[in-house]
Amino acid sequence: MRILSGVQPSGKLHIGNYFGAIRQFVELQHKGHGLYFIADLHALTTIRDAETMRALNFDVALNFLALGLDPAKATLFKQSDVPEVSELQWILSTVTPMGLLERAHSYKDKTARGISADHGLFAYPVLMAADILIYHSDLVPVGKDQKQHLEIARDIAVKFNTVYCKDFDPHTGEGGVLKLPKPHTMDETAVVPGTDGEKMSKSYGNTIDLFAPEKETRKRIMSVKTDSTPLEAAKNPDTCNVFALLKLFAPPAELAEIRAQYEKGGVGYGDFKKRLADYFFDTFGTARKRYDELCNNQDYVYEVLAKGAAQAREIASELMDDVRRVTGLR
Ligand code: ADP
Ligand code: TRP
Numbered sequence: 001m002r003i004l005s006g007v008q009p010s011g012k013l014h015i016g017n018y019f020g021a022i023r024q025f026v027e028l029q030h031k032g033h034g035l036y037f038i039a040d041l042h043a044l045t046t047i048r049d050a051e052t053m054r055a056l057n058f059d060v061a062l063n064f065l066a067l068g069l070d071p072a073k074a075t076l077f078k079q080s081d082v083p084e085v086s087e088l089q090w091i092l093s094t095v096t097p098m099g100l101l102e103r104a105h106s107y108k109d110k111t112a113r114g115i116s117a118d119h120g121l122f123a124y125p126v127l128m129a130a131d132i133l134i135y136h137s138d139l140v141p142v143g144k145d146q147k148q149h150l151e152i153a154r155d156i157a158v159k160f161n162t163v164y165c166k167d168f169d170p171h172t173g174e175g176g177v178l179k180l181p182k183p184h185t186m187d188e189t190a191v192v193p194g195t196d197g198e199k200m201s202k203s204y205g206n207t208i209d210l211f212a213p214e215k216e217t218r219k220r221i222m223s224v225k226t227d228s229t230p231l232e233a234a235k236n237p238d239t240c241n242v243f244a245l246l247k248l249f250a251p252p253a254e255l256a257e258i259r260a261q262y263e264k265g266g267v268g269y270g271d272f273k274k275r276l277a278d279y280f281f282d283t284f285g286t287a288r289k290r291y292d293e294l295c296n297n298q299d300y301v302y303e304v305l306a307k308g309a310a311q312a313r314e315i316a317s318e319l320m321d322d323v324r325r326v327t328g329l330r
């Protein structure tokens with residue numbers, strides 16, 4: 001089974017990204033052949049500074065490796081290192097109805113907010129379809145926000161197969177050059193709240209980053225917003241941001257004990273936050289150590305990316321041979 005997913009290098013990764021996505025990628029590497037890529041071509045729609053792009057690309061690779069992606073099991077590579085993807089994108093765009101793209105949330109939301117869209121943003125789902133289809137992916141783990149893009153990828157694959165493969169059966173998906181991918185909606189680890197209680201997101205400046213210096217991380221955790229219930233009073237764990245974050249880390253028995261402390265009173269929010277910080281460093285201690293080691297061993301990271309790109313290109317080239325044949329380009 002081939003598992004594929006991509007992460008845009010649009011900023012430093014935070015615990016929302018970890019619990020919502022990366023942790024599941026790392027677990028899935030044991031269930032089949034995982035192909036994970038850094039979606040730098042997609043990120044060009046927002047990052048327009050070369051140094052920033054290079055630094056963030058490298059950082060995402062570091063993050064994956066530090067968090068347990070094993071390059072002996074899974075393939076890690078940069079999207080732009082497989083130029084065949086851009087070729088397939090063009091070919092797919094010639095069978096993609098305009099209406100399909102006009103209905104895409106990524107495009108509709110921006111234009112509705114008055115942001116003028118460029119062609120890259122409009123064509124974003126076609127590039128994503130090329131990413132998925134070029135590797136014959138069986139399973140594509142994505143968050144809820146990406147589900148529509150996956151449906152578009154399926155629609156484009158059906159359209160291409162219908163036009164070019166006479167034996168294609170849209171009901172079974174058999175007989176086409178492009179394999180129809182299955183979405184794998186990741187566990188809805190309820191949305192991880194940020195320090196202000198809103199959804200944790202790079203764009204809201206409310207993140208707890210995975211690999212920031214310890215002092216800064218503790219400060220961020222101590223800044224999580226709480227209400228003004230006094231120390232001695234009973235507190236409601238189910239409306240508390242600190243408790244919502246503790247839930248991600250604490251084993252069930254310890255969580256039950258923390259819940260009891262909330263409900264009984266006598267423990268202040270400061271203490272709960274300190275406990276959260278301890279869990280954070282226990283959970284990510286090994287990954288953070290590995291991150292520092294990898295920072296001092298950059299050649300290794302580049303080597304992993306180069307090997308990953310070569311493996312990915314091999315798979316992509318095979319598919320492109322078929323695509324060029326059925327379209328008459330070759
Ligand atoms: P951001 O909102 O910080 O820009 P992205 O949109 O790049 O994050 O998300 C990358 C992945 O991490 C997606 O699969 C998304 O579902 C997941 N993710 C991001 N923020 C959260 C969150 N607060 N809670 C759960 N999952 C999240
Ligand atoms: N669009 C995805 C995101 O923003 C990243 C991505 C690009 C992707 N190509 C993909 C995810 C292919 C899964 C499969 O999160």
